[in-house]
Amino acid sequence: MTALAVAKTAKLYLGGAFVRSESGRVYRTEVAANIPRASRKDLREAVRAARAAQPGWARRAAYNRGQVLYRVAEMLEGRRREFVAVLGGGRGAGREVDAGLEALVYFAGAADKLSQLSGSVNDVAGPYFNFTVPEPVGVVALVAGERPALLGLVVPLAAALCGGNCVVALVAETAPLPGLLLGEVLATGDIPPGVVALLSGLRSELLPWVGSHRDLDAVDAVGCTPEQLTALEERAADSVMRVLPPGAAGAALRLSPQLAVRTLEMKTIWHPVGT
Amino acid sequence: MATSPPTTSATPDAAPAPRPGGGHGAEDRRPAGGRFTYAPAPEATDHLRLRDRYELFIDGQFRPPAAGEHRLSINPATEEPLAEVAEAGPEDVERAVAAAARAFRSWSRLPGGRRGRYLFRLARLIQERQRELAVVESLDGGKPIRESRDVDIPLVAQHFFYHAGWADKLDHAFPGAPWRPLGVCGQVIPWNFPLMMLAWKIAPALATGNTVVLKPAETTPLTALLFAELCQQAGLPDGVVNVVTGGGPVGAQLVRAPGVAKVAFTGSTAVGKEIQRALAGSGKRLSLELGGKAAHVVFDDAPMDQAVEGVINGIYFNQGHVCCAGSRLLLQESMAEPFLRRLTRRMARLRVGDPLDKNTDVGAINSREQLGRITELVASGVAQGARLYQPPCELPSRGFWFPPSLFTDVAPSHRIAREEIFGPVLAVLTFRTPAEAVERANNTRYGLSAGVWTQSGARILWMSQRMRAGVVWANTYNQFDAAAPFGGFRESGFGREGGVQGLAAYVERG
Numbered sequence: 061m062t063a064l065a066v067a068k069t070a071k072l073y074l075g076g077a078f079v080r081s082e083s084g085r086v087y088r089t090e091v092a093a094n095i096p097r098a099s100r101k102d103l104r105e106a107v108r109a110a111r112a113a114q115p116g117w118a119r120r121a122a123y124n125r126g127q128v129l130y131r132v133a134e135m136l137e138g139r140r141r142e143f144v145a146v147l148g149g150g151r152g153a154g155r156e157v158d159a160g161l162e163a164l165v166y167f168a169g170a171a172d173k174l175s176q177l178s179g180s181v182n183d184v185a186g187p188y189f190n191f192t193v194p195e196p197v198g199v200v201a202l203v204a205g206e207r208p209a210l211l212g213l214v215v216p217l218a219a220a221l222c223g224g225n226c227v228v229a230l231v232a233e234t235a236p237l238p239g240l241l242l243g244e245v246l247a248t249g250d251i252p253p254g255v256v257a258l259l260s261g262l263r264s265e266l267l268p269w270v271g272s273h274r275d276l277d278a279v280d281a282v283g284c285t286p287e288q289l290t291a292l293e294e295r296a297a298d299s300v301m302r303v304l305p306p307g308a309a310g311a312a313l314r315l316s317p318q319l320a321v322r323t324l325e326m327k328t329i330w331h332p333v334g335t
Numbered sequence: 336m337a338t339s340p341p342t343t344s345a346t347p348d349a350a351p352a353p354r355p356g357g358g359h360g361a362e363d364r365r366p367a368g369g370r371f372t373y374a375p376a377p378e379a380t381d382h383l384r385l386r387d388r389y390e391l392f393i394d395g396q397f398r399p400p401a402a403g404e405h406r407l408s409i410n411p412a413t414e415e416p417l418a419e420v421a422e423a424g425p426e427d428v429e430r431a432v433a434a435a436a437r438a439f440r441s442w443s444r445l446p447g448g449r450r451g452r453y454l455f456r457l458a459r460l461i462q463e464r465q466r467e468l469a470v471v472e473s474l475d476g477g478k479p480i481r482e483s484r485d486v487d488i489p490l491v492a493q494h495f496f497y498h499a500g501w502a503d504k505l506d507h508a509f510p511g512a513p514w515r516p517l518g519v520c521g522q523v524i525p526w527n528f529p530l531m532m533l534a535w536k537i538a539p540a541l542a543t544g545n546t547v548v549l550k551p552a553e554t555t556p557l558t559a560l561l562f563a564e565l566c567q568q569a570g571l572p573d574g575v576v577n578v579v580t581g582g583g584p585v586g587a588q589l590v591r592a593p594g595v596a597k598v599a600f601t602g603s604t605a606v607g608k609e610i611q612r613a614l615a616g617s618g619k620r621l622s623l624e625l626g627g628k629a630a631h632v633v634f635d636d637a638p639m640d641q642a643v644e645g646v647i648n649g650i651y652f653n654q655g656h657v658c659c660a661g662s663r664l665l666l667q668e669s670m671a672e673p674f675l676r677r678l679t680r681r682m683a684r685l686r687v688g689d690p691l692d693k694n695t696d697v698g699a700i701n702s703r704e705q706l707g708r709i710t711e712l713v714a715s716g717v718a719q720g721a722r723l724y725q726p727p728c729e730l731p732s733r734g735f736w737f738p739p740s741l742f743t744d745v746a747p748s749h750r751i752a753r754e755e756i757f758g759p760v761l762a763v764l765t766f767r768t769p770a771e772a773v774e775r776a777n778n779t780r781y782g783l784s785a786g787v788w789t790q791s792g793a794r795i796l797w798m799s800q801r802m803r804a805g806v807v808w809a810n811t812y813n814q815f816d817a818a819a820p821f822g823g824f825r826e827s828g829f830g831r832e833g834g835v836q837g838l839a840a841y842v843e844r845g
Contacts, residue, residue, distance in 0.1 A: 178836070180820075180834060180835060180836070182816065182818040182819045182820075182834055183818050184814075184816035184818050184819050185493060185816055185818075186814065186816070188811065188814060190816065190818070190819050192819070192820050192834060192836060195800075277825070286616070289616065290615050290616025291615075292615075293611070293612075293614070293615035293616060294612050294615040294616075296611070297608045297609075297611035297612035297615065298608065298612075299780075299826065300604065300607065300608060300611065300623065300625065300825065300826045300827075300828060300829070302829050305618075307845070308845065311845050314845070316511060316512065316845070317511075318511070318512070318844065318845070325805065325824050326805065326820050326822070326831050326836050327799070327804070327805055327806070327824075328805065328806045328807070328819050328820050328821065328834075329799050329806075329807045329809065330806070330807070330808045330809060330811055330814050330819070331795065331809045331810060331811070332810055332811050
């Protein structure tokens with residue numbers, strides 16, 4: 061007699077822990093049942109944890125953040141078979157995991173290049189030393205792409221993390237399992253608690269609360285439909301929240317330091333030169 | 336020319352410290368003589384050639400508005416009219432956007448070097464007519480001639496010269512991916528630095544191959560119209576720059592116009608939010624440079640005299656009509672009293688009056704409306720229990736004036752500590768530790784600028800990293816440069832102006 065398989069309960073990744081929605085609700089997709097349906101309160105908790113974690117994450121040496129992201133890649137490689145399975149098996153699934161690994165390694169190596177790529181020393185017309193340095197925008201809500209479900213999350217997530225942001229991500233609504241599974245990779249990959257939250261749920265329910273949240277600095281709308289984007293932009297105006305638009309098709313997944321730079325703010329610092 | 340208001344200076348001897356006690360230290364000793372007297376030193380205006388009436392500048396020509404309406408632009412120092420200025424209607428805005436769209440086809444295809452040549456020409460023309468431009472800026476807006484002459488207009492010229500040089504080097508500004516201009520830029524600018532804001536908007540837009548419809552503020556349209564004349568003199572192709580004048584509705588129409596691909600706005604956070612909301616779903620690119628409530632932090636090891644000058648410059652420059660004004664002074668508790676004594680003594684020596692007098696430090700408030708806003712907020716400060724200090728000074732009887740003001744006993748919850756006043760009003764708070772200074776500095780929805788004064792280099796960098804602001808001035812304040820990116824965090828807006836980073840707001844990449 062073969063052993064009865066132990067099924068895994070799908071859970072949110074929130075504040076470094078794996079939890080059910082505080083609302084106790086679940087929803088079902090075409091391939092999975094009992095997916096946690098995150099509530100407004102889950103979102104609020106995630107933002108609170110992200111805000112608390114953000115200064116510490118941003119103040120780590122960029123070299124260190126790069127190594128953490130590389131460690132995440134190592135963990136993903138170790139779980140390749142599980143991810144391929146949850147992505148539906150087959151060659152396409154394998155390629156998507158490979159691309160996810162590529163993105164993690166890419167941004168692991170980008171973390172300590174961002175200041176040199178986007179900052180500057182400025183030739184001002186006076187006796188001042190003047191320079192511009194990038195800083196993370198802060199806490200970013202990420203509306204991950206619906207498909208590819210893993211890559212649509214990993215690329216913008218890694219891009220935002222390498223610059224020192226914390227991310228509250230809405231994983232794909234129709235295929236949430238790869239995104240939720242990524243939580244296990246992040247948790248074992250030395251991402252500090254709170255730096256990333258992964259929430260599954262209904263976008264129609266959650267997006268209005270994302271747009272009107274007063275303590276989110278930016279929202280990466282890469283996975284938004286045009287209608288969702290419009291509604292998000294309208295609400296975001298209340299707090300001058302930055303809405304990073306989806307951009308041209310495919311551009312969001314093309315690896316470039318610009319994907320990280322768009323989650324940064326530029327700070328210009330002046331100091332007199334004298335004796 | 337209308338009669339000039341007198342310039343008055345306070346009697347320094349009569350300036351009391353805002354807090355009693357503290358004894359008479361060395362910093363209390365007043366200079367021998369006690370009082371300086373100044374003869375009037377008015378800037379001449381006989382070289383001006385202002386027209387009686389200015390029309391809209393559309394497609395390279397000055398054209399009357401479709402509805403034929405005009406409004407008076409007045410001198411806020413005397414309330415005398417300066418010129419009639421056209422009031423654009425929806426039809427006019429449409430025509431201007433259409434002209435800019437037509438011009439975009441050829442302008443965007445010009446070799447960058449050729450676009451640069453036009454911008455170099457504009458920079459030179461501005462320098463050639465800088466005296467006239469400075470005088471008109473002071474007449475129309477009320478700012479001291481010393482500032483329009485030494486700060487505004489030189490920066491305007493520099494901004495065009497700087498961006499002229501970028502026009503043929505843009506492939507190097509955006510490595511790794513192709514870039515292209517966006518199209519017609521609808522740009523709405525405020526009244527505090529009229530021509531400088533025009534330069535910050537138009538120069539990068541044109542350098543990157545975009546065309547422009549600019550809406551200057553209703554109280555300060557004149558230098559934008561003089562600039563339109565310079566565009567004609569420079570031989571700039573028709574429609575590349577268009578200027579539509581009028582009130583708020585004109586700006587609202589412009590940013591909503593379907594032919595506009597990019598909106599750039601500098602002004603209040605309330606209007607910025609309105610624009611961001613209005614543009615939702617439009618696919619238009621947006622950059623916003625909004626309000627501020629900057630913290631100006633002074634540590635007890637700061638060079639006192641320089642810090643006093645910095646604080647004065649931080650809040651009383653341009654009557655405090657500065658989005659990045661250092662309007663919240665955070666003093667380290669151990670030195671707050673002696674510092675305030677010096678600061679108030681210095682305030683008493685500020686010369687308030689005729690903007691055209693070369694000795695004037697603080698000019699006229701830009702409009703009756705703005706004076707009302709300042710007055711209301713200052714009254715709220717008194718009502719909420721803060722303690723107001725104003726040096727005794729006689730204000731001209733006509734025009735719009737407000738004395739340099741300082742509040743002590745301010746609680747972080749007071750309106751004067753939270754809301755942008757946009758006037759010569761400083762709110763003073765104290766702190767004990769660097770960590771507390773950071774916490775207080777960041778206790779605001781804004782994040783445009785911040786200042787810090789200390790002798791410790793390590794502390795400057797530590798503070799600079801932690802203060803949430805797009806510009807940090809360390810041991811200086813209110814410095815601007817075309818090469819130095821400027822712009823805010825949080826509710827102070829997004830996008831940068833100036834530097835290579837500022838160019839990104841005007842191109843599509845990838």
